[in-house]
Amino acid sequence: MKLTNAPILRSNIMINKANLLAGFLFLGVSTSSLAEELRVIVSYDNDVVVSSASAKSTTSAVSLGKTSDRVCLNTIDGAREICVPRPSGAAQKNIRVLSNSVSSASEPKPVQFQAFNVDADSFEQVKETLESTGWYATVEKDIIVHTNGYTNDPWLTSQYYLDDPETSTRDSKGAHNFFSVLSVEQIEQQEPIGVGIIDSGFYDIGEEMVFHGGATFANSGPVERGNDYLLDVGESCTSHGLGVAGVVGATANNGIAYTGAGGNVKVYAAVALDCGTGGLYAAAESIRWFAGESFIEDGISDFQGDVKVLNLSLGAGAYEGEGLRCPSYMQSAIDFARSKGIAIVVSAGNDGNDVGMHTPSNCDGVIVAGANGREGYRSSFSNHGEEVDISAGGEMVAALSPDITREVGYDGTSYSAPFVTSALAHAYRLKPDMTPSQAELILKLSAREFTDPTCEYLGCGTGILDVKRMLEVAATLDSEDSNRISWALNDESECDQQWYVDSFGKKSKMCSMLKVTFLNNPSVEGVKYRMYSSDWKNPDAPEELVIETTENTVLFSKDDIDVGLYDYSVVLCTDEACSSESIRFELETKDAFITDQPAVCQD
Structure with missing residues (x-):
């Protein structure tokens, strides 16, 4: 056979x-x-x-x-x-x-x-x-697929604020697009980012909320000042800190409770309040500790982690006889942390009043988060005013409690701030060397418009947090195609360059034009650009304003730009005053010298 x-x-x-x-x-x-x-x-x-x-x-x-x-x-x-x-x-x-x-x-x-x-x-x-x-x-x-790679946490359906507001099936116009960075695959590949939560009532509930370190700075309460900071389940205290921390860092894809909006984060805790109440000074100490100041003489070990963002979901009325102000000890702590590259997010407060009457949200250099509801309207309890930078979900926010079997939701700007903190964790993952001012800028430039008309006169920040748009803006800040001066025709192909010269001649206008590109992202709105020149031979000479514009690209005649004699920079502003907190970039000029002119334009 x-x-x-x-x-x-x-x-x-x-x-x-x-x-x-x-x-x-x-x-x-x-x-x-x-x-x-x-x-x-x-x-x-x-x-x-x-x-x-x-x-x-x-x-x-x-x-x-x-x-x-x-x-x-x-x-x-x-x-x-x-x-x-x-x-x-x-x-x-x-x-x-x-x-x-x-x-x-x-x-x-x-x-x-x-x-x-x-x-x-x-x-x-x-x-x-x-x-x-x-x-x-x-x-x-057969191909194995996942439902958009979402995690298997059972209460994920309660987290409406993670939705894409444009495609949400639950009318979540006030959502923040976190799902764009929270697939199982994305979380597994993300580099961990350190986040510090300054609050009270941190509980040890096991794997659903892992704390990587912490300390207690409050002078009274169930945990004494020192290296201990966690409460055991059953101890009587508020669980506010646990709830705030969980919004950022609840363990994803473990089949328990919620998904933290920050993705792969290392959460550290500092107890600054005694079960929800305490002195602001302990919060200032906590900021300094995270930024590297030693409190070893107080029995508190030096901070061993690395944080990019601090979250303070706390505050109080700031009125004093001499006026409304941020306490100097708090402002000093904030300035110290910012000098170390740490961004600070604070809640606007829940009094429904002007945020200028609330501290630390009236301090300089902090990112202030107001609250909005699912539909994108300002939450009635949220403080408002010029100091509010951005708005994020603050109604029925799914949060952890010591009873891990119980699904709970909370209202308040306390829960808006950790969404902004989470967004910045994703941004620092993309741009680890970003400054606190740049962090604030990308939030403002990428915010979505409010659906609430009252925000036009009350002041709810520049818009509603949108993580996907924020990361797109962050990618343009220092890209090779941003903040540069080059010959206008250099961006065209050699074929198109030749066609232009053949059609209009070497003496045509475009051959002598330089293009200045600020942010290489036309979708970025709400920013004003101020371009300055400075004499590099005479650093003491005052710089001169070249142009102020809202356009992200500008054409100049080669007679108006001299990269051989001057350095050029651009200041990005998001307010009319173009304050000292505005962001400055040096303009790259290596492609703008006469020798870099397109060959078809040269004699």
Whole structure:
């Protein structure tokens, strides 16, 4: 008998184990334990009835049982046996006909698909073997997919603020687009970013909220001032700090409670209040500790982590006889932290008043978060005014509590601030050397417009937080195509350059034009650019304003720009005063010298 490499078929019914083993040994089929279960999808052109005459070239080698609903085949490579449902056309159980009827010859023929599991060494092994039978039109592998890669945390459906506001099916116009950075795959690949939460009531609840270190600065309360900072479940105190920390850093994809908006973060805790109440000075000390100041004499070990953002969801009325002000000890601590590159996010307060009457949100250099609801309207309790920088979700925010089995939601700007903190964690992951001023800038430039008309005169910040847009803006801050001066035609192809010169001549206007590009992102709105020149030979000479514009690209004649004699910079402003907090970039000029002029324009 002539042997071929075509599959050998046998019945899978009532096979004696000893005979089965002997058969495997005779046929040389391996019983390797390394097989994996594969989901295979096959299709048929026409009804198929398996018989001894149905295999392409193996009729003499086919042996089928009369009643079996499965058939087994030796694989082409001889490595194992695979068993599949007996193909029997559209009448076969589990075969789905995708076209219900055929009414004319011009309509597509019905396609019969069948899905089944196969134990094999690889899909290629299955595909080669099944295709060699001639029974199937196609043999394909089922593709494992995830629902947008979302985590498996059971209360994820309560976290409306993670939605894309443009596509949300739950009318979440006030959402923040965190899902754009929170797929399982993205979180697994993210570099960890350190975040400090200055608050009270941090509980040890296990894996759902992991703290990587902390200390207590409050002078009274259930935890004494020192290195301890966590409460055990059952101890009586507010769980405010736990709730705020969980918004940022609740463990994702562990099948418990919520997903933290910050992705892969290392959360550190500083207890500044005694169960929700305490002195502001302890909060200032906490800021200094995170920024590197030593409190070892107070029995508190030096901070060993690295934080990019601090969150303060706390505050008080700031009125004193001499007026409204931020306490100097708090402002000093903020300035110290900012000098170390740490951004500070604070809540606006829940009094429904002017935020200038609330501290530390009236301090300089902090990013102030107001609250909005699901629909994008300002929350009625949220403080408002010029000092508010941005708005984020503050109504029915899903938060952790010591009872991890209980789903809870809270209102307040205390829960708006950690969304902004979370957004900045993602931004620092993209731009680790970003300054606090740049962090504030990208939040403002990327914010979405309010749906609430009252924000136009009350002041709710520049808009609603949008993480996806924020990261797009962050990517443009120091890209090669931003903040540069170059010859206008250099961005065109050589073919287009030649066409221009052939059409208009070397003396044409475009050959002598320089293009200044500020942010290479036309979608960025609400920013004003001030371009300055300075004499690099005389650093003491005052700089001169060249142009102020809202356009992100400007054309100049080569007679108006001299990169050989002057340095150029641009200041990015988001307010009319173009304050000292505005961002300055040096303009790159290496492509703007006369020798860099397009060759077709040179004599």
